Amino acid sequence: MSLSIASLNSGSNGNCYYIGNEHEAVLIDAGISCRETERRMARLKLSMDMVKAIFISHEHTDHVRGVAILAKKYQLPVFITRQTLQRTGLSPERLQLRPLNAYQPVSIGELSVLAFPKRHDAVDPHSFVISCRGATVGVFTDIGQPCDHLTRHFQQCHAVFLEANYDEQMLEQGRYPFFLKQRIRGGDGHLSNQQALTLFRDYRPASMSHVLLSHLSKDNNCPQLVLEQFAPHQQNTTVVVASRFEETEVYTINPNLPIGLQLREPALLTAV
Template identity: 50%
Template sequence: MAVYFSSLNSGSNANCYYVSNGDAAILVDAGLSCRETEKRMKRLGLEMEQVKAIFISHEHSDHINGLEVLSRKHKLPVYISQKTFANSNLSIDPSLVRYFRKDETVEVDQLQIKCFSKSHDAADPFSFMISSQNINVAVITDIGYACKQVLHYFQQSHVVFLESNYCETMLANGDYPYHLKRRISSDEGHLSNTQALELFLQYRTPQLSHLILSHLSKNNNTPETVNALFQPHAGNTKVIVASRYEESALFSIDAVPVAVRRSLMSTKKKPSNELQLSLF
């Protein structure tokens, strides 16, 4: 058995991520229109009937624009925090709304979804780690810095969708107003390429099979910049840059026996205190 995953879109225009155990799937965020989500899944050979739920990270429009239609048309439960829902102005069939709490693990058709909080300028922002068959897939985007929760679940994961939002030089020299530059680079904004690379280099474990760099800024970053920064350090990890214009390939990773996973985790490197401080 294997776990399957894809970025259907990633960026400030729309975010939507797919994770499946082969029988059932969930979507994390629904920023694409319902029609575009269906089209991209069809191109990947995926069926909407396998999707059993949608998990929402926070209320910003690029994460919920397609949610109402997608949930209504396919009768999909929406897992969302109560504060996020209250600040979203969403109109969802009440019978399809499922509230989750901080550090709760939700089970959906043998997929276990851990909901953990993060630092971002939203009412109650969350990231998720989806687990099946001893494989952990984390979706960690829209974070201002790598807090302890983020570091913990990054180290537990075999696959990570990790934000690499902006190039610090491009942001500093760009034409964004000062207040917007401050917001992006703040502890409640987004993770820079440099911060993402530091996290990867110091906290990756031997079990990290795939790193999908996500939520790239259109104006303050380029896929080429991110790829050139990360590829020399990729090692045994497959590094992919997610697109803001199209779906990624459908990737898979085979289930890992528990004994093997424990062996891999026991060999992980401990980060230096100096670099740990630089992440906070």
């Protein structure tokens, strides 16, 4: 069974990632409004009826801004760690909140969602791996630095949303104050282009068909720059930038097909 993936938005202005099969889907984070989530899903011919749960990576506003209204409107369970919940202010009385624990897989139909800890300046941040019948997709953003958890799971993925937040030279020469530059590059902030590229170059499995470069900084990065850095190393892997302004295409992840034959998802699902 294949997985369909798309970024609905990726950046400090909001993050939301769609992963699903033919029957059900999940959203990783809900950092854009309910209305904008619906609009972007509709443009992709993806139905909100397919979405069965929302998983929250951490409490920062660009990852939780839209979750309350979206989850309430569609009666979606929200999987979130206890510590993260305490920081978000989400109401257990108004929402279907579910516990999220590291290395305890959650089954959503035929999807299996596994969370694991990551380095970031949040109270209890987690990355995610979503699997279904042999297809595996990772959501690896908002990471201060690669760790053993990340490299181990990265090597198991057929596709990833991989953070490439900043270019080191652009950050150093940019307008941000020194304390903010240190937060970004200090080990609990974000991955640089070079860190992301090193992870990709050293640990990319031969079966990885797609990399969606994610959470690019508006001020400290450039889509064309990071694509040029990845180009000499991508081989048969499709590398695209997930925009901070609009949704990506829907990509089909099918580990049973040769990488070169994996195409854009056909528009078979009913729009909202």
